[in-house]
Amino acid sequence: MLNIVFYFQVHQPYRLRHYNVLDIGQGTPIFDDKLNSDVMKKVAQKCYLPTNKLLLELILKHEGRFKIAFSITGTAIEQFKLYSPETLDSFKALVDTGCVELLGETYYHSLAFLYDSNEFLDQVSMHRDLMQREFSYYTETFRNTELIYQDRLSDLIFEVEGFKTILTEGVDRILQWRSPLYAYKNYSKRINLLLKYYQLADDIAFRFSNRDWPEYPLTVDKFVNWIDKLTLNEKKGHNQFLNLFMDYETFGEHQWAESGIFEFMRHFPAEVLKHDHLGFANPCQTSALANYQQESISFPEAVSWADEQRDLSAWLENDMQRNAIETLYQLFDRIKAKGDEDLLKLARMLSTSDHFYYMASKYFQDGDVHKYFSPYDSPDQAYIYYINALAELEERLLR
Amino acid sequence: MKILMFTWEFPPLISGGLGMACYGMVKALLSFGIQIDLVLPTREMVYFPLRQVRDADSLPAVFFDQKKQSIFESKVFANMRERLEYIGISERPESYFQVADLKRFTISTRKEYWLSQVRTTEEQELWQDLTNNLIGEEDLIKKVQEFTLRAERIAKLLDYDLIHAHDWLCYPAGMITRKISKKPLLVHIHATEFDRAGGPGDERVHKIEHAGMTYADLVIAVSKYTAQMIMSRYRIDTAKIRIVHNAFSISENAVMSQERIFKGPVILFLGRITLQKGPDYFLEMAQKVLAVHPDARFIMAGTGDMSRKLLRRSASLKLRNRFLFTGFLNRKQVERILRAADIYVLPSVSEPFGISPLEAMAYGITAIISKQSGVAEVVNHAFKIDFWDVDLWVETINHLIENPDKRRKMGLEGMREVNRIQWKQAAEEIRQLYSATLAAHRRQQTN
Numbered sequence: 001m002l003n004i005v006f007y008f009q010v011h012q013p014y015r016l017r018h019y020n021v022l023d024i025g026q027g028t029p030i031f032d033d034k035l036n037s038d039v040m041k042k043v044a045q046k047c048y049l050p051t052n053k054l055l056l057e058l059i060l061k062h063e064g065r066f067k068i069a070f071s072i073t074g075t076a077i078e079q080f081k082l083y084s085p086e087t088l089d090s091f092k093a094l095v096d097t098g099c100v101e102l103l104g105e106t107y108y109h110s111l112a113f114l115y116d117s118n119e120f121l122d123q124v125s126m127h128r129d130l131m132q133r134e135f136s137y138y139t140e141t142f143r144n145t146e147l148i149y150q151d152r153l154s155d156l157i158f159e160v161e162g163f164k165t166i167l168t169e170g171v172d173r174i175l176q177w178r179s180p181l182y183a184y185k186n187y188s189k190r191i192n193l194l195l196k197y198y199q200l201a202d203d204i205a206f207r208f209s210n211r212d213w214p215e216y217p218l219t220v221d222k223f224v225n226w227i228d229k230l231t232l233n234e235k236k237g238h239n240q241f242l243n244l245f246m247d248y249e250t251f252g253e254h255q256w257a258e259s260g261i262f263e264f265m266r267h268f269p270a271e272v273l274k275h276d277h278l279g280f281a282n283p284c285q286t287s288a289l290a291n292y293q294q295e296s297i298s299f300p301e302a303v304s305w306a307d308e309q310r311d312l313s314a315w316l317e318n319d320m321q322r323n324a325i326e327t328l329y330q331l332f333d334r335i336k337a338k339g340d341e342d343l344l345k346l347a348r349m350l351s352t353s354d355h356f357y358y359m360a361s362k363y364f365q366d367g368d369v370h371k372y373f374s375p376y377d378s379p380d381q382a383y384i385y386y387i388n389a390l391a392e393l394e395e396r397l398l399r
Numbered sequence: 400m401k402i403l404m405f406t407w408e409f410p411p412l413i414s415g416g417l418g419m420a421c422y423g424m425v426k427a428l429l430s431f432g433i434q435i436d437l438v439l440p441t442r443e444m445v446y447f448p449l450r451q452v453r454d455a456d457s458l459p460a461v462f463f464d465q466k467k468q469s470i471f472e473s474k475v476f477a478n479m480r481e482r483l484e485y486i487g488i489s490e491r492p493e494s495y496f497q498v499a500d501l502k503r504f505t506i507s508t509r510k511e512y513w514l515s516q517v518r519t520t521e522e523q524e525l526w527q528d529l530t531n532n533l534i535g536e537e538d539l540i541k542k543v544q545e546f547t548l549r550a551e552r553i554a555k556l557l558d559y560d561l562i563h564a565h566d567w568l569c570y571p572a573g574m575i576t577r578k579i580s581k582k583p584l585l586v587h588i589h590a591t592e593f594d595r596a597g598g599p600g601d602e603r604v605h606k607i608e609h610a611g612m613t614y615a616d617l618v619i620a621v622s623k624y625t626a627q628m629i630m631s632r633y634r635i636d637t638a639k640i641r642i643v644h645n646a647f648s649i650s651e652n653a654v655m656s657q658e659r660i661f662k663g664p665v666i667l668f669l670g671r672i673t674l675q676k677g678p679d680y681f682l683e684m685a686q687k688v689l690a691v692h693p694d695a696r697f698i699m700a701g702t703g704d705m706s707r708k709l710l711r712r713s714a715s716l717k718l719r720n721r722f723l724f725t726g727f728l729n730r731k732q733v734e735r736i737l738r739a740a741d742i743y744v745l746p747s748v749s750e751p752f753g754i755s756p757l758e759a760m761a762y763g764i765t766a767i768i769s770k771q772s773g774v775a776e777v778v779n780h781a782f783k784i785d786f787w788d789v790d791l792w793v794e795t796i797n798h799l800i801e802n803p804d805k806r807r808k809m810g811l812e813g814m815r816e817v818n819r820i821q822w823k824q825a826a827e828e829i830r831q832l833y834s835a836t837l838a839a840h841r842r843q844q845t846n
Contacts, residue, residue, distance in 0.1 A: 021698060021725045022735055025660045319715035327719040380710050390720040391661075391696070398662045 002181070002231045002240040003281035003289065004272060005194060007069040007143070007167060008248035010048075010091075011109050012040055012076045013354035015375045019385040024392045030346065035375060040083040047252040052090040054262060058269050059099045066269040067099045067280040070248070071143050074107030074130050075352060088134070095135045101282040102131050104139035104163060110351035111315060113144055113153055114302070115329040123348070124160060141283040143167040145353050147196065147245065147305040148312065151298055154186035154193075163191070165283050167245060169305040170195035174297065181230060181240040183290040187298035192287040196245040196305060200226065205246040209259035220264055224271045224278075231277055239289045241281065245305070307362070315356040320383040325356055327390050334397055343396055350389060358382035400833060401434045403559035403576065405550065405569035409439055409458075410730075411480075412488045415671055416754045417589050420621070420645050421565060426455045427648075427826030433833070436557050438572070440546050442487020443467070446553060460486050463552060521613075528610045532603040533571055547571040554579040561833055565589060567604055570611025583616040583840040585832070588625055593632055594749040597674035609633050617836050619829070621645050621752040622773025628751075643829055644777050646822040647757035653734060655762050660739040663694035664800045667740035667764070669733065669755055670747075672703030677746035677769065677786050682709055684744070686716050687793040692800050693721065700725040700736050737762045741806065742799050746786050747772055756781065757820060760813040765806050767795055777820060780813040 017023075017032040058066050072091065080088035094100045106112055106123035107130060113120045124142075131137045142163045144153055149168035157163045170180030178184075180195040203223070207213045215222070227242060234240055247254065255261040272278045281289060306314040316322055328350055335343050358374040359382045376382040404425070408418030425435055429452045437447040444463045449455060457479070462468040476482040533544060550572035562584045564573030570586055577584040591608060592600035612618050612635045619641050620626040626642050629635045649655070659665075666688070668681045678699065685697040699709065699722070706724070713722045728736060743759035743766045750772035757774065760766050766781040768774055775783045784791050799806045 021660070021700075021723050022728075022732055319711060319717075323714040323717050323719065326717065330719070380707060383710065383714065384724050384726070387720050388723060391723055394720060395661060 001277050001279060001289075002227065002234075002242055003279050003286070004227070005069070005241050005243045005281055005283055005286065006067070007071065007103065007243070007245045007283065008250075009143075009246070010070055010072040010076050010248045012036070012043070012073070012079050013109065013352040014075055014079075014349045015039070016355070016382075016385045016389055018376075018381070019388045019392070021388055021391070024388060025395055030389045030392065031349065032375070036079060037083045040079045043249060043253055044080075044084040044087045046257070047249050048084070048087045049090060050257070050262065051248065051251040051265075052087070052094055054266060056090070056094055056097070058266070059094070059097045062269055062273065064099060065273055065280065067101070067282045069101040069103055069141070069283050070094075071103035071105050072131075073105065073109040074127055075109060075349070077130060077134060092135060095137060099282075101141065101284055102135060102137045102139055103167070103283065104128055104131070104142045106145055108348045108351050109145050109353055110348070111145060111148070111325065111353050111356065112329075112351060113148065113156070114312070114316075115325065116332055117156060119329075119332055119351075121156065121160065123351075124157075128162075138162065141165040141167065143245075146314075148302055149299055149304075150302040151187045151300060154188065154191045158186075158188075158190050164287055165192040165194060167194045167243070167283060168196070168299070169303050169310055170198055170243070171303045171310050174299055174303060178295070178297070179233075181234075181242060182238070182292075183241055183286045183294055185294045185296040187296055189294075189296045192290075192294070193297060194241060194243050194283055194286060196243045198305070198310075200242065201244045201246050204244070204261075204264075205250045205254065208250075208255045208261055208264070217260070218264065220267045220271045223264075223268070224275075227272070227278065228275060236292075238292045241286055241289075313362065314360055315353055318359065318361050318379075320361070320379065321356045321359045324359060324383060324386050324390070327387070331390065331393055331397065335393075338397060340397075343393065346393060350386070350393070355382070355386055359386070400561070400837070401436070401559045402428070402561050402563050402833070403436050403438070403553070403557060403582075404563045404565075405438050405546075405572045405576075406565040407440055407568040409437065411483065412439060413730075416645075416752065417566060419647075419754050419758075420589060420752070422455060423646060423648050423822035424826055424829065425449065426452055427822040428830065429455060430823070431826065431830055433830065436559060438550070438553060439488065440542055440568075443485075444549060444552075445486055446557065458483065463556060525610045525614055528606045529571055529574065532606040532610075539568075543568050543571060547575055550575050551579065560837055561585060563587065564611070564615075567592070567608045567611060570607055574611060574614050577614065583836050584614065585617045585619060585836060586611050586615040587619045587621075588612070588629060588751065589621055590751045591625070591628055591632065593628060594625075594751050595673075595675050597748045605633075609635075612639075615639070616840065617641060617832060619643050619832065622776055624771070624773045624776065625751040641828075641832055643825055643832070644773065644820075645752045645754055645757075646820045646825040647754055647761060647817060648822045649758075649761050654738070655734075656738065657763070658735070658738045661696045663696055664692070664741045664803075665696050665698060665739055666742045666744060666796060667698050667700060667736065667759070668744055668746075669700045669736065669759070670745070672699065672701050672706045672709060674705065675748055675750070676703070677748050678703075678705055678709050679712075680746040680786060680789060680792070681744060682713055682716070682722070683789050684746070684792045684796060685713075685718060685722050687789070688796050688800070689718060689721050691797055695721065695800060697722045698725060698736065698740070699723070700728055700733070702727045737764065740764050742767065742796060744792070744796070745769055745772065745774070746792065748786050750774065757817050760810075760817040763807075763810040763814045765799055765810045766813060767792065767799075778813070778816055780809060780816045 014031045015035050105127055107126040108123055112123055128139050131139050142157050147169045180197045184193040186193055208218055251261055302312050303310055335347050359379045361379045406421045410418055410422050435449045437449055445460045447458050447460050462471055554576040562573050562576050562582055564570055565587045566589050573584050592604040618639050626640050670676045672678045743764045745753055745756050745768040747769045752773035756766045756768050768781050768783055769786040770783050771786050782795050
């Protein structure tokens with residue numbers, strides 16, 4: 001049996017205002033409420049609301065056989081409440097079906113794991129509390145920001161009670177001869193690992209509307225046929241997992257409605273379920289479904305799902321990014337020591353990984369993606385506003 | 400006395416010291432009853448007849464074209480800004496950018512005309528130099544060409560006793576006007592290409608600068624430093640050179656009381672971020688000072704072709720949130736940043752004058768200025784250091800941070816000193832030069 005494991009990332013950052021040196025100490029807001037509200041409303045209309053509606057229909061129609069998972073960040077939930085409460089309600093309706101798993105992550109979609117383990121664990125537990133509060137849901141599966149993973153992460157997550165599975169990217173240089181279709185164990189054999197099957201996931205997330213792609217247009221028949229073929233090599237009856245992880249904004253935002261992405265999704269589950277040996281599973285079920293000795297796999301270096309390199313270079317490649325993030329984490333301890341909750345909240349809002357993504361100066365193909373997602377004219381601008389905001393934070397700290 | 404004055408900058412059309420200097424100078428000259436017809440690189444063909452002191456702020460304009468003038472007169476503008484926009488003045492001229500890597504193109508169509516009626520071979524060479532060098536495809540050169548052609552019309556249209564042209568962008572205009580009107584030409588050197596480029600720079604600009612100074616009846620340099628440059632690099636006849644230092648008059652409505660942004664000491668760089676201004680030395684100082692005084696804040700205010708490089712380098716030096724960039728600041732914002740600063744530094748590699756430190760000192764800020772500057776000749780209550788002696792800059796900044804009382808005392812003395820360096824006095828020197836030039840010119844004509 002091959003189980004398709006859908007996981008969709010739902011995230012919106014708090015974007016900064018064009019924050020100048022002369023704004024420091026003036027009490028001017030750091031974040032661009034207008035822009036954040038506009039983006040949230042736009043994405044809700046184009047993606048969240050129509051896709052949630054579609055998925056709810058599909059779940060009800062297939063009576064428990066179609067399953068999906070979401071990871072929803074704290075900054076997204078907060079902004080739903082501020083700018084699009086109906087979106088939050090529609091997610092609640094989905095979770096209420098029982099076919100939707102919610103994943104755990106850092107509340108602020110941060111890179112804290114790489115810089116401050118205590119802050120990381122704080123944000124993980126804040127997020128779990130949030131899921132309890134909003135959805136009465138207890139998270140058992142963890143995904144770190146941008147699927148960033150290395151062995152040390154599994155050690156940290158193992159120490160947090162209740163997490164049994166971690167999702168990450170099926171990076172070729174780690175997998176080598178191994179297939180991402182099996183459930184693995186982490187290096188210490190204590191946590192279940194699911195690896196994204198990036199070729200097929202990215203066919204939907206990145207290539208779906210690309211007319212230069214030889215396989216364009218991607219039809220349901222074609223895609224299910226490819227999936228069907230994946231099962232040919234498995235002769236011992238082992239359960240396999242096709243992990244299709246992607247940004248939720250793929251639906252209607254990155255791939256516009258006109259591309260046919262909604263129609264694709266509307267017909268996909270029924271086509272899959274026509275095959276007896278194909279189905280859907282939630283990440284939390286995979287450990288029990290793995291009817292074989294799970295091989296352990298080690299990630300000595302950090303990987304992620306971003307860009308061609310699938311490493312940390314989207315956020316931490318250039319000097320601006322590194323100076324910005326190091327400055328932020330040096331402030332954290334001092335802010336905590338002072339016990340100023342408002343200031344801590346601000347620092348955490350600034351810990352969201354998107355801020356560092358906007359500062360990426362990598363050229364080639366990936367630069368386009370960065371540019372698409374950035375509210376600023378250039379990486380330099382993003383850096384200047386961010387550093388100015390950190391200067392403001394430090395002045396408040398000294399007050 | 401009536402002056403026809405060409406300049407590339409005048410408030411609100413301003414990017415640096417040239418605009419500030421012209422404004423202060425013109426205002427003071429007007430107060431002596433001197434009349435000035437001002438010509439700027441505006442989009443529309445206009446000149447500004449300035450008759451009273453307040454005209455320097457209100458900028459009354461006259462179109463060359465009668466029809467356009469009557470349309471202009473019938474228009475009602477909500478404010479000054481709207482009126483200036485109609486004429487085509489922006490707040491950010493692209494004046495002193497480096498004119499590098501230029502393609503030469505042969506000959507402007509006006510070359511024959513410009514070369515006609517030249518008598519001596521020297522004169523011929525001069526015009527050859529001008530016409531052969533005022534060529535290029537880039538916007539700035541094209542603007543200078545157009546400005547020069549415009550001057551040809553102005554020369555015949557207006558009535559004036561003397562021509563006063565500021566910096567190389569306006570020299571061709573000054574030259575053509577002198578040629579047509581046979582009125583004396585005074586050229587004013589605020590900066591040479593050597594200063595701007597921080598090295599040899601563009602040869603075409605040198606040639607135009609040389610032609611302008613040679614053709615002029617009198618050359619005014621803004622400092623001894625610049626006069627020496629003109630003599631040694633351009634070989635201009637010393638008898639023709641006069642030195643008039645710039646000055647600084649604070650605007651009446653400026654608010655100057657300190658208003659801190661940062662708790663820690665603030666060290667300010669204010670100017671174009673170009674090689675000439677030594678921004679890389681500023682960064683080096685910051686790195687060394689911050690190692691000792693991490694609570695200090697270094698602010699780089701302005702923009703320029705080195706901004707990006709400096710930004711990247713400041714990040715690579717891991718100066719955290721202690722080295723900040725403001726980007727372009729308008730006048731109001733400049734005043735606010737000055738009110739927040741404790742120490743002003745001008746590490747210019749070559750600064751013909753440097754008005755900005757005078758402004759900083761007027762705010763009571765302790766100034767440290769490059770020895771390679773004209774302003775160093777006129778102030779005593781400021782530290783003067785060779786631009787390259789980074790360790791001494793660092794030592795001085797550290798000393799001032801560690802001794803705030805001394806810093807404030809020095810700032811106060813500097814403020815008193817700068818308040819005495821008024822444009823009235825500098826303008827008086829210029830007025831005398833006008834008179835002497837006119838007298839000499841009349842003698843020549845009667846002979």
